[in-house]
Amino acid sequence: MLTALHCCAIFDVRTGLDVLARSGPRPMVLAAVLLLLAAWFPAFAQTDPQVRPQPLSMHQVAPGIHLQYGAQEEWMPANAGNVANVGFIVGSRCVAVIDSGGTPEVGRRLRAAVENVTPLPVCYVISTHAHPDHILGNVAFLGVPGGGPRFVAHARLAAALSRRDRAYRNVVLRDFRIALAPEAIVYPTLAVEGVLEIDLGGRLLQLRAWPTAHTDNDLTVLDRQTGTLFLGDLLFVGHIPVLDGRLVGWLAVMAELRGMDVSLAIPGHGPSGRDWPGMMAPQRAYLESLQRETRAAIKRKMTIAQAVEQVGRPVAPEWLLAELFHRRNVTAAYAELEWED
Amino acid sequence: MKTVRRAFTSALLALLGLGLFGGAAQGQLKSGDNPEASEIWQKVRLSLFESRPISTASDGIIVLDAPSRAEDSAVVPVSIRTRFPQSATRYVDKIYLIIDNNPSPISAIFQFTPGSGQADIETRIRIDEYTHVRAIAELNDGKLYMATRWVKASGGCSAPPGKDAQAAQASLGKMRLRIDGDGVAGQPVLAQLMISHPNDSGLAMDQLSRQFTPAHFVRRVDISYAGKPLMSADVDFSISENPNFRFYFLPQGEGELKAEVLDSRDLRFQSSLNFRPAR
Numbered sequence: 001m002l003t004a005l006h007c008c009a010i011f012d013v014r015t016g017l018d019v020l021a022r023s024g025p026r027p028m029v030l031a032a033v034l035l036l037l038a039a040w041f042p043a044f045a046q047t048d049p050q051v052r053p054q055p056l057s058m059h060q061v062a063p064g065i066h067l068q069y070g071a072q073e074e075w076m077p078a079n080a081g082n083v084a085n086v087g088f089i090v091g092s093r094c095v096a097v098i099d100s101g102g103t104p105e106v107g108r109r110l111r112a113a114v115e116n117v118t119p120l121p122v123c124y125v126i127s128t129h130a131h132p133d134h135i136l137g138n139v140a141f142l143g144v145p146g147g148g149p150r151f152v153a154h155a156r157l158a159a160a161l162s163r164r165d166r167a168y169r170n171v172v173l174r175d176f177r178i179a180l181a182p183e184a185i186v187y188p189t190l191a192v193e194g195v196l197e198i199d200l201g202g203r204l205l206q207l208r209a210w211p212t213a214h215t216d217n218d219l220t221v222l223d224r225q226t227g228t229l230f231l232g233d234l235l236f237v238g239h240i241p242v243l244d245g246r247l248v249g250w251l252a253v254m255a256e257l258r259g260m261d262v263s264l265a266i267p268g269h270g271p272s273g274r275d276w277p278g279m280m281a282p283q284r285a286y287l288e289s290l291q292r293e294t295r296a297a298i299k300r301k302m303t304i305a306q307a308v309e310q311v312g313r314p315v316a317p318e319w320l321l322a323e324l325f326h327r328r329n330v331t332a333a334y335a336e337l338e339w340e341d
Numbered sequence: 342m343k344t345v346r347r348a349f350t351s352a353l354l355a356l357l358g359l360g361l362f363g364g365a366a367q368g369q370l371k372s373g374d375n376p377e378a379s380e381i382w383q384k385v386r387l388s389l390f391e392s393r394p395i396s397t398a399s400d401g402i403i404v405l406d407a408p409s410r411a412e413d414s415a416v417v418p419v420s421i422r423t424r425f426p427q428s429a430t431r432y433v434d435k436i437y438l439i440i441d442n443n444p445s446p447i448s449a450i451f452q453f454t455p456g457s458g459q460a461d462i463e464t465r466i467r468i469d470e471y472t473h474v475r476a477i478a479e480l481n482d483g484k485l486y487m488a489t490r491w492v493k494a495s496g497g498c499s500a501p502p503g504k505d506a507q508a509a510q511a512s513l514g515k516m517r518l519r520i521d522g523d524g525v526a527g528q529p530v531l532a533q534l535m536i537s538h539p540n541d542s543g544l545a546m547d548q549l550s551r552q553f554t555p556a557h558f559v560r561r562v563d564i565s566y567a568g569k570p571l572m573s574a575d576v577d578f579s580i581s582e583n584p585n586f587r588f589y590f591l592p593q594g595e596g597e598l599k600a601e602v603l604d605s606r607d608l609r610f611q612s613s614l615n616f617r618p619a620r
Binding site: 156159160162163164165166167168170171174212215216244245246301303304305308327328331332335336338339 | 470471547
């Protein structure tokens with residue numbers, strides 16, 4: 001009942017806002033009041049799906065490959081949860097979306113961006129892993145005319161997502177004031193074990209499911225035509241790497257990635273680049289030092305709390321968001337490495 | 342022991358629903374200003390301690406260390422220290438670890454003995470939400486002392502369940518028991534118990550079957566030295582994956598330090614080591 005009421009109110013508010021915003025300073029006060037209201041009522045913060053969202057601003061980084069760089073910031077309401085790199089690849093038959101953003105709204109804006117570029121349908125929505133800043137936009141691609149896309153992910157993503165489902169709903173409600181509908185967390189309909197090739201019409205994508213690294217469900221997407229590799233969060237550039245899987249495994253996966261023939265590498269966070277495998281070097285240096293120093297702390301019989309205080313902050317390069325994630329990385333590394341001999 | 346376990350189980354059952362469907366699930370709590378105002382705490386308090394007074398003096402008997410923000414919501418280190426040595430006449434009998442806004446707030450009840458030497462305990466917990474974390478010491482004279490910390494939940498990309506479910510399952514029941522230092526007779530010695538266990542809450546729904554995956558967690562730990570009980574713990578899935586406990590004991594001569602673990606599927610694991618204090 002409440003939802004229905006709010007829903008109608010949103011429509012009025014939005015329409016009013018559009019008209020007012022074009023007509024001078026006085027209505028701006030009213031607009032500000034309305035914005036305050038929107039911030040106050042959780043349901044107001046959600047967008048009416050009827051209103052066409054502002055398309056994300058995309059860069060064509062290779063022929064037929066469109067990318068939006070997310071803000072190098074914490075996943076939070078101030079940036080509308082738009083912090084991950086998201087993109088799509090256009091074939092002659094259809095489109096593959098690779099990651100969809102940190103809220104349903106980012107997903108809707110990505111869908112609008114696809115529609116700006118091509119009338120072809122989206123046939124695959126590929127998730128590089130189960131983190132909310134990459135996957136919560138998937139819902140925007142449900143219920144497309146003609147059956148809609150297949151949702152593709154690592155075979156272990158469904159289990160990881162269902163274990164996190166409740167936590168994601170809580171954090172989105174608490175921080176973003178969005179009550180996610182039951183279907184708003186979308187589960188894969190096509191699971192990848194090992195390697196899978198999909199065809200967008202004259203364009204083959206090679207999907208590869210990796211052993212536990214950044215998470216236990218990392219998937220990469222290689223566009224065979226251009227040698228463009230979407231790494232998801234197996235690679236961070238600028239943004240400090242975040243460990244939510246297995247440190248030793250991540251370093252091993254990076255060693256394998258080095259051998260791949262890549263002409264353009266797209267990280268999950270930060271700028272893409274052509275210096276392959278050179279652009280992995282800062283991340284490797286950080287993860288190796290995290291591993292070395294955490295092992296030393298365990299050997300010196302420090303507790304996990306002491307290690308978190310003392311294992312060195314990374315100095316060069318100056319990672320973004322180190323304040324937020326370095327201590328956490330030490331925590332996760334310690335809990336993993338203390339089981340080594 | 343039996344009484345503790347019964348009280349624990351009934352309180353757990355009574356409170357499980359509360360945490361799951363109560364205020365915490367609304368995801369709105371942001372301030373830790375008034376620990377006494379927590380509705381869940383008031384219910385926990387009533388079920389565990391009825392109307393007995395609980396001292397919260399800051400210079401008190403008990404100290405709780407926890408980070409102000411959960412760096413990784415799956416692994417939040419907590420350390421509980423008590424301010425006096427265990428003796429036959431005056432000792433900490435139990436320590437209750439309460440996490441108000443977790444799905445099951447009563448996370449652990451540790452039972453100590455004079456043989457513990459020092460009733461300190463360190464472990465790692467899961468933090469679902471912004472919450473008060475409380476440690477309550479119950480002395481052998483029945484007096485209660487509480488220390489409280491407000492812990493903010495972490496942001497999005499860590500989640501309470503853990504990192505790698507498959508790996509946790511593969512090494513289920515593997516244990517490590519260790520003593521730090523050589524030990525001096527008559528001085529408390531620090532020991533650490535590590536248990537490889539997924540410690541599943543059973544709160545995740547399998548999206549294909551629409552069934553909740555069955556809970557599977559460590560529920561009881563018993564530590565003894567030279568055949569005498571030292572410390573025991575009734576615990577649940579608020580304890581992190583791969584439960585980890587650091588505790589003290591007072592070795593009276595040479596003996597076997599033994600840890601026995603029982604999980605919610607009645608699987609039993611044990612580990613032991615022989616120890617002789619250096620002097």
